[in-house]
Amino acid sequence: MNVHAHEPPDPVGIDVDRLAPERIDTVLTDVFGHGVRCRELDRALDGAPPGPQWLLAELGDGRVTGACPRGRWRRSDGDVADRWRILEVLVFAAHAQIRLGEGAGSGWIATDATGDHPEWLRPRDRSFLLQGWVGDEYRNSLGGEVPMTVTREPSGTEAVLPVPWTDFSGRLRPLSEPGRSALESTGTWLTVREYWAADPATGAVGVAFHRLTGMYAGTKPTGPEFEVGTGDRIEEH
Structure with a gap:
């Protein structure tokens, strides 16, 4: 027990x-x-x-x-x-x-839910890269009014995703402060909203629930962003 x-x-x-x-x-x-x-x-x-x-x-x-x-x-x-x-x-x-x-x-x-919540417990939006092998030979668009793409890994694993597939890439995006830049990522993404909870017995805080919110192709739709070179989190965006 x-x-x-x-x-x-x-x-x-x-x-x-x-x-x-x-x-x-x-x-x-x-x-x-x-x-x-x-x-x-x-x-x-x-x-x-x-x-x-x-x-x-x-x-x-x-x-x-x-x-x-x-x-x-x-x-x-x-x-x-x-x-x-x-x-x-x-x-x-x-x-x-x-x-x-x-x-x-x-x-x-x-x-x-409606209502105000402490900043440190407010829901957070996240986006996760849908991993796929980079290159035209590893994907096949099925055409049609609603996009659908078959992606393939070298192992032979296939996935059919309801998005116009975009390979992962990144570019430096200059920040307002001279000499600083962020990595702007492009790819195919699954977006999620995370909901947090605080344990009254231990004080621990963590993600206690999540729900899927969408699938997107293009620039990463959510933060956070990090500075190239230092790895510091960027607050401006």
């Missing part, structure tokens, strides 16, 4: 609500059945204009990705996902994420 066991702290700045079975049905019907925008995500917009939606689904026999920039989805597969094949489904946008569990037997929607 762990005498130090205690309830983990709640992440700050995030609301997570369980989806009723009929709302789970709506998600699956929209995304996999009719191939139209996920209404449950749009319900969480709270008056904001609708933006792109993305899909990342792990099935028992493979992975499905997709994007819905406007009214209809383009997915990496052409078949409806039977529930028994589902291990996890993530349907996400900049403002919210829906997660369905195994067999779509349960589901949750995560959105930003």
